[in-house]
Amino acid sequence: MKVVCPLHIEYICRHCRQKIGEVRRPDWSLADAEARLGVSEWTEAERLDSIRMNPSGTMQVYTVCDYCHHAAKENPELLVEGKLLQ
Numbered sequence: 839m840k841v842v843c844p845l846h847i848e849y850i851c852r853h854c855r856q857k858i859g860e861v862r863r864p865d866w867s868l869a870d871a872e873a874r875l876g877v878s879e880w881t882e883a884e885r886l887d888s889i890r891m892n893p894s895g896t897m898q899v900y901t902v903c904d905y906c907h908h909a910a911k912e913n914p915e916l917l918v919e920g921k922l923l924q
């Protein structure tokens with residue numbers, strides 16, 4: 839898939855959908871971005887689950903924000919089918 843320049847990566851919490859951060863690197867190719875993210879060590883399933891390309895060419899990386907990370911650790915029962923009840 840061709841990526842629109844500049845390469846734009848958004849990090850989004852998979853639980854609360856909050857945008858955690860973003861990176862714009864005109865000098866990166868998609869391969870560079872994947873290398874930085876460590877994607878090459880991920881399984882195909884993890885890759886499909888965690889990375890989405892949206893129609894405008896933004897690469898969205900689904901991860902877990904600090905808040906949800908701590909909340910899930912302290913209250914694992916709050917996690918219902920991957921969604922955190924707040």
Ligand SMILES: [Zn+2]
Pocket residue numbers: 851852853854855856902903904905906907
């Ligand atoms: Zn979160």
